[in-house]
Amino acid sequence: MTTPIWKADKACLFKLRKMRYANLALHSIFLVSAINVNLNMDEQRIDEWSLMGGCGNIRDNLLNFNFSAAIPKISFSSFFPLLYLDQLRISDSRLLDWSTIKALQRKSNKGVKPRWYENFKHNISNLQ
Helix, strand or coil, rough: CCCCHHHHCCHHHHHCCCHHHCHHHHHHHHHHCCCCHHHHHCHHHHHHHCCCCCCCCCHHHHHHHHCCHHHHHCCCCCCCCCEEHHCEECCCCCCCCHHCCCCCCCCCCCCCHHHHHHHHHHHHHHHH
16 A cells, blocks of 8 residues: 555555554554544645655556455565565566565565466566
8 A cells, every 4th residue: 555544445444454453553544434534634744654756556556467365465574665566677577586575575485486476477577
């Protein structure tokens, strides 16, 4: 999610429902939304809460290729958070290998490579 959480609609929050139990802030926003309370920010300061830069939102690309089930499976890392397609690109037609991504996130790169990532790589390389 790269849009401010304060502007998230119920459908977007519903997709994050499994993560809310491990994240108190997300759980609070989820509950506030459930009782139809809107949280509005000062529009002058909205840039402070938005991630700027990058090209090609990963979430939007996953949705475009019908890989919405993969969105919650993308592990978050404070060392290498995956937000934009630019972060995965080696060249216009090549993306990083999954084991490289896991190494950048400082997580174990052992185990089975996700099928969705291979399909995603194939679809992205065919766009070019």
